[in-house]
Amino acid sequence: MEPFSSLITPDKNSKQPVYIQIANQLMELIRKGFLQTGYQLPSSRQLADSLNVHRKTVVRAYEELLAQGWLESRIGTGTFIAAHFPEIKPQSSLTEPLGNNNSSKKAGFTFEEKPHLNRAVIKNNIKLHLDDGFPDPRLAPLEELSRAYRTQLLTGNPYVRLGYGDTAGSYWLRKELSAYLNETRGLKTSPENILITRGTVMGLYLASTGLLKKGDSVVLGELSWSSATGNFLQAGANVVKIPVDEFGIDVEALEKICKNQAIRMVYVTSHHHYPTTVALRADRRIQLLHLSEKYGFIIFEDDYDYDFHYLSKPLLPLAGADRSGMVLYCGSFTKAISPAFRVGYLVGSENVISYLAQLRRIIDRQGDTMLENAMAELLQNGVIQRHLRKSLRTYRNRRDYFCGLLKTELDNYLHFQKPDGGMAVWTEFDKKIKLKDLSEKALKNDLFFSDGSENNSPTEIRNATRLGFASSTTEELEQCVGIMKKLLS
Template sequence: MQPLSSMLHIDKTDKLAVYLQLSNQLTDLIRKGVIQGGHQLLSSRQLAKALNIHRKTVVRAYDELLAQGWLESKLGSGTFVATHFPEIKPQPLQDDKNQNFDSKKVAGFSFEDKPHLHRAVLKNTAALHLDDGFPDPRFAPLEELSRAYRTQLITGNPYVKLGYGDTSGSYWLRQQLSVYLNETRGLKTSPENILVIRGTVMGLFLASTGLLKSGDNVAITDLGWASARMNFIQAGANILQIPADEHGIDVDALENICKKQSLRMLYVTSHHHYPTTVALRADRRLQLLALSEKYGFIIFEDDYDYDFHYLSRPLLPLAGADQAGMVLYCGSFTKTISPAFRVGYLVGSENVINHLSRLRRIIDRQGDNMLENAMAELLQNGIIQRHLRKSVRIYRQRRDMFCSLLKSNLSNYLDFNTPDGGMAVWAKFDKSIDLKSLSEQAMAKNLYFSDGGENNLIPDKLNGTRLGFASSTSQELEQSVEILKNLLKIK
């Protein structure tokens, strides 16, 4: 055992305690079979002298390994490697088969790497951005939110507030959401109709996992949101693509499908169709609800930016006119404040909400109680509502300016309609323009915008993308359009 000390290397400058370094290295040698079961270790005094460390440090390391079962002590004889381990043949120092294998990067077991999950995560660091339609966090009510969050942390019964809560979410927030949604969207909810979630993606996952079976048919528009499609594929659903036009989803095409095959769910963005921003016409809304009741399919209504409408009173959600209990209504505060604050809501019949709450428990025991209660306070005090009124005014001004810039500078290269609401313009570029190449060139100029590839489920159907205006100031919008103008002129 004398050579053992040469295999142990103690770094007294390391943040890890010396006794833990020693115990970890001994464990590793036992695991690799370098020292076998039943072999006697050096005495604590001998090993301490060999490693130039204190004897008590060795004793502590030995005690740690004795407690874990790696070592065993024999009274009067010394300390030995435990004998209950199977005999392990030491691995050669250079194994040609495994010398390039890195278990930190590649697992030793196989799994199915599904292609639909390969989607780039947006981490935009560009100074300028014509994004997917995000809010401007620079005038979000962050001070009010931080005060409310702090209040939640330091007041009340800490055992209750900082412990486990309701899987459905903070009851206070569900109360305030019920009032807010009933007043602004014409819904008729109670807190029991609401499940607090971390965002629309979570709502989609719960609905897909809890309400769909493998092989179920789900209808989406051929221009749509990639996250919705990913969730339905993950659930094993069969995707049916429905066209959309200037009035939203083609309800007649949907009915033709329903006549031929069963449909379990329809995903729809009725207020502002994603990505084209058009509103679903009133007659189609009525027809859609009637079809849902007739053919028995669920409507998942994603109302991602209802609060941002710049003309008259916006059309109420489908959920507000749903008398048959066929609509699941989903929204979040992502567009209200910032994507960083993960608070959303899923609204439906009580039995469905209870079912999805039980499912939510196995993937996410609960949300952030402190944040949820802070949001409830902002709703109760009208702070969110005042922020929205301010946002709508500012975003309307930015929309008008951005559309004016597009018309005066880029009308030869793209076509668009001024959106009635939302935070982005759907721009259709000339077919001769390679949007992917243009997006990459813009990024080199510190301007981010999407090439539109994720929104189009039919290759080459439309050479279009969303150009967000809400998160940029007037000066930033001018700079962004100027960069695009110069890049397109070169072509």
């Protein structure tokens, strides 16, 4: 008999049943060509003795392999490796332990890793934080959302409700959202102009994958949101940067570029430019729309925080003034509820929306119908609207309080413009201050804020970062600024 005890080594402490371990290891011996077609296996009793396991365990392992066709049983004779196996030469010597190599770490094939995908993920579990500009989930209507989700999950015809749905998203949510966007943003949409996404990231991804070809030029402000750049690079686009000043992206610079080369898309965060928070001035908006018609480029308007503006009125989106179907408008509920709520929307002409819904089908098939319907219910009942009004007041107070603290406590070390909206202050630090060091020291003192490096580009490096105020109470903001002051002085 072959020395099976050295070849088959079940681990009785493993969660995997011993008989499966034995079957797997036998399969591997066959696959590696050590046990060849026609080979007679030891009887179950012999193998059980040799492995020091119960005979029934071996019987179950053999049954498993018989059922799978690896073995065949000849009555009165014994159990054999099945006859229709290809003969494979042993690939490794028996001294090499089986099933103990590196393949769980590293694949057996190579692949090209695109450098633009290699970005640090900032996860922040620290109690005190001045984040990128996130909402305070303590204010969010989670109880209402949980109830609405439960209703969607448990009420009505389950086969229809839990079956495959429209790849453009829940029609109910599209209907509610259309009315909501028309009322609050001056848009003129119908549900057919709306695709429900998993947030702004997916809106960007669909638009760039669906509408850009390799080599197309896309214009962004310098600085801009790094995820947008990543998405355009992924689509094979040629990324062109234009300056951003206190009135938003420099539209004159854009026109100069348009005169010299074809531009397929312009990415703009018109309401509050990311990361610097400035609003695109009205005349630049007109001119941008005018250039879009003249040169035929698509405007991708990322309106990530329209609902949070602290002056009398927010600027209406470009999309509302677009009469030629050049604007794709993108938003999400991330800032209204929390980053973990992956529900957003893309608004555009019907033919674009229905095409991007086809593309979406092969990416993730469809959204979470129950969650989308729950959001529709909350919009229909005005829960989201009331929540937004309430949190707008809270965030305005927090902004005022935080900017006051920065001014009175840290005026020597930094400067900023009080933002008219959004959830973060774009803060430029004195050149002598090394933001990376400061951010690392802060972390050791239980305060998280970014060193801002993810916003820098090779051609523009700023000693600045976004300090989010919305997710902290005034007491927490006070503690944050106290720690910063201690570290700076």
